[in-house]
Amino acid sequence: MNDRKEEETMHAVDTRRRLLLKATGASVAGCCALQAGAAAADEAQGVMKGDLLVAAKGDAATPLKAEDIKAGAKPVLAWPYDLGQKAARSDSRLNKLLLIRMDPAEMSDEMKQRSAGGVLAYSSICTHQACDVTEYVAADKLLMCFCHFSKFNPGDGSVAKGPATKSLPFVPLTEKDGLLVVAGGFSNKPGV
Numbered sequence: 732m733n734d735r736k737e738e739e740t741m742h743a744v745d746t747r748r749r750l751l752l753k754a755t756g757a758s759v760a761g762c763c764a765l766q767a768g769a770a771a772a773d774e775a776q777g778v779m780k781g782d783l784l785v786a787a788k789g790d791a792a793t794p795l796k797a798e799d800i801k802a803g804a805k806p807v808l809a810w811p812y813d814l815g816q817k818a819a820r821s822d823s824r825l826n827k828l829l830l831i832r833m834d835p836a837e838m839s840d841e842m843k844q845r846s847a848g849g850v851l852a853y854s855s856i857c858t859h860q861a862c863d864v865t866e867y868v869a870a871d872k873l874l875m876c877f878c879h880f881s882k883f884n885p886g887d888g889s890v891a892k893g894p895a896t897k898s899l900p901f902v903p904l905t906e907k908d909g910l911l912v913v914a915g916g917f918s919n920k921p922g923v
């Protein structure tokens with residue numbers, strides 16, 4: 732009787748374990764499918780290595796050169812430009828970039844590596860509530876969003892002053908034939 736009871740208990744435990752494993756497996760598969768879908772969506776919309784840049788306002792057909800971004804001037808908002816599709820990647824606001832020129836003497840080695848001719852690129856979407864980050868405050872050497880005055884360090888995109896709490900992503904640039912070219916994706920996910 733005792734043996735039978737023990738056998739029944741073991742069977743129940745085994746059944747429960749198998750059910751648990753099945754449920755966990757299904758959940759992991761669902762999670763991975765979702766992550767893969769999100770990654771694919773990011774890839775479809777994101778900034779891509781090799782993209783050129785075009786102004787978000789005005790002439791959207793002429794690729795930007797490093798010399799178009801002036802020191803001390805208002806930052807330039809730009810879209811990545813898909814050379815294959817011959818179109819700006821403007822279908823998602825999250826792709827919009829902010830371009831500034833900084834004196835290389837004020838840049839770290841890491842910033843110099845990701846800049847092209849002194850030009851640096853960041854997501855223009857504030858990580859607080861998604862307003863456009865439009866300003867570079869030269870006196871503070873900080874990027875600023877006018878909506879609630881969050882400030883970001885151009886060195887690594889970190890928050891210098893809230894209410895934003897998440898770093899502003901940056902995008903590495905390079906130059907080819909005098910044109911600004913995207914050299915890689917966002918340093919972290921753009922947006923809120």
Ligand code: FES
Pocket residue numbers: 857858859860861862876877878879880881894895
């Ligand atoms: S949306 Fe930029 S500070 Fe609030």
